[in-house]
Amino acid sequence: MEQRTKNIILIAGLLCVLFIAYRYGFSKTFAIHSELSKLEQQKEEYQAAPRQLAALTKKEQQLDVILAKNNVEGSSLQHNLLKTLNTLSDSTRIKVIAFEEPHRYTDEVTKEGRITYDFTLQGDYKSLIGVVYALEQQYSFGNIAQVDFQKKKNFRTGNRYLQCRLLLQRLN
DSSP, rough: OOOOHHEEEEEEEEHHHHHHHHHIIIIIHHHHHHHHHHHHHHHHHHHHHHHHHHHHHHHHHHHHHHHHHHHHHHHHHHHEEEEEEEHHHHTTTTEEEEEOOOOEEEEEOOOOEEEEEEEEEOOOHHHHHHHHHHHHHTTSOEEEEEEEEEEEETTTTOEEEEEEEEEEEEEO
């Protein structure tokens, strides 16, 4: 056998040994190393959780003091919603017909609270849709849970008009 053939066989054998060593030894080591680094990062995050919880509770207490000082409660949101509806009624051709007392619901299991505002608007279809769109997209009062359009007739005058009953839901 010539020297060149021996070198080619040696290099090919070396490449085969490196491939087998990587396939059965090194790749598992690299995978375990990356998993170990992920687990160490998770461990650090779990160890930092009590400090973050303490900081968040302190911040929540500060915000509660500020809210109590400014007298911001659920009725304030109701007042802001009514003020916004009046502003929108001035800019469009709608009327606020009814604004009912908000309905409060608290789930017994999850202790989550919901407030549902029920109000009725009257006007033409385009204006009513514009108000619904504005309430949903431009203001952060909550989600529109239901929109009910009703075509009604005033029997004294014979005029027909459109009313829209909205249910706006806010999670607490």
